Amino acid sequence: MRPLDRIRSIKLKFSIVIVVAVAISALVSTIGLRTGIPIWVRPFISATIALAVTYPIARGMTSPLREMVAATEDLAAGRPAGPICSTSRDEVGELARSFDAMRTQLDEVDRQRRDLVANVSHELRTPISALRATLENIVDGVEPAEPEVLQVMLRQTERLSRMVAQLLDLARLESGGSPMHPRRVDLGPLLAQAAAEARLHSPDTEVTVTCPEGLALDGDPERIHQVVANLIENAVRHSPPGEQVRVEADAVGDRVELRVLDAGPGIPPDEAERVFERFYRADRSRSGSGGGSGLGLAIVRWIVDLHGGDVRVEERPGPGCCMTVVLPACTEVPT
Incomplete structure (x- = not known):
């Protein structure tokens, strides 16, 4: 968990960073005045200490945004994106969790798309292969064109037709292209x-x-x-x-x-x-x-x-x- 993860407001976090930087500047000026450090050196000392203290805090606040940018680039390039670190409770943390949920849903949709292509290919190939083998046997004279054989071929054709009709029906339902008449x-x-x-x-x-x-x-x-x-x-x-x-x-x-x-x-x-x-x-x-x-x-x-x-x-x-x-x-x- 990062230093300011428990704070629920990003505006309050930025305010804390600014207050810390101002406090460091005031502390360095006071110490410099008492120790005789030249006045033109004090701003450089203040800036160096302030950066050393506030940079890790600011980097932790914005790291989910950098991870989301990298994940977006991966998704745009067709590569799988890893999970986003979302331990923060502020608005950036909420955005990171929403983005991670969207990434998970996209991964699931992509998995379903691959499964659908593989399943459709398998389900269509099975009756087509059976039809082709039977027709080749009939053409080559290995098997006569008897009514029983033709009946089997008809059933395979009906199965293909039914499957294609159901696929089209499901596609219309999912796309909203099939209006309801309640x-x-x-x-x-x-x-x-x-x-x-x-x-x-x-x-x-x-x-x-x-x-x-x-x-x-x-x-x-x-x-x-x-x-x-x-x-x-x-x-x-x-x-x-x-x-x-x-x-x-x-x-x-x-x-x-x-x-x-x-x-x-x-x-x-x-x-x-x-x-x-x-x-x-x-x-x-x-x-x-x-x-x-x-x-x-x-x-x-x-x-x-x-x-x-x-x-x-x-x-x-x-x-x-x-x-x-x-x-x-x-x-x-x-x-």
């Missing part, structure tokens, strides 16, 4: 429709809906449907065949609480937040064709945040996972 949304019919769509794609999984009559919320109906559909799709994908996926909704004060429960392997507590990151999968073994794109829950969080709500993973007794979404209830009286 209005009253009756939750019962919306949940029933999303469950019916899930049953069409996965007839082996039973999807049940429990929702009080008349329960409604304020939001964009298309986006709310997207949230529910993504959560149900995720639950169905991770549930064993023949198991049940439950969709429940209740009013809790001025909020609506929506829960999607499955009987899958669940999500470890230490990964409960990371599952909402792009391309993150709690079950690494599902990164191939058996898993999703890794974008569904990221889209869910963005949409819920835009509605002023919250989405989280909640623990439940026994196996399975419970995804809970909390959104503002509808304040409009139906006509």
Whole structure:
């Protein structure tokens, strides 16, 4: 800790430095007058002693500014910047801590950008490689163009198309390029429709809906449907065949609480937040064709945040996972 770090005002620190310099000058003049030091020598002695005393203090006061300048130059040149020393409690210390927080956020954004490029490359390369290998076999006559083979190729193409669509959708949400159209949304019919769509794609999984009559919320109906559909799709994908996926909704004060429960392997507590990151999968073994794109829950969080709500993973007794979404209830009286 530097000498004046405990003082909370930079103006008071400068005042102390000035007072010290003046006091040194007065002390040297008094001593010089009593010892007979020539009057023209006294200013040089005063300045030398004052500089020797106040320079370390002033340097300690401004060192965070020099560190921030160096860090800014590193960031501008694309180099990683080190942490800023911010032990001071004054305005410069507050600025240094804010700058350090910004630097940390920039490092995290840069890490996410690198991860995104690597993940997109991997996720696109996998189906493209499978398509290329199959097409080469068909062209070379190694494998006949049978309906089963073409069906596999179609599924890979659909997976590519779905992933690109989700990436574009997520980019629009993050950039604000996808406007919201909030209005009253009756939750019962919306949940029933999303469950019916899930049953069409996965007839082996039973999807049940429990929702009080008349329960409604304020939001964009298309986006709310997207949230529910993504959560149900995720639950169905991770549930064993023949198991049940439950969709429940209740009013809790001025909020609506929506829960999607499955009987899958669940999500470890230490990964409960990371599952909402792009391309993150709690079950690494599902990164191939058996898993999703890794974008569904990221889209869910963005949409819920835009509605002023919250989405989280909640623990439940026994196996399975419970995804809970909390959104503002509808304040409009139906006509």
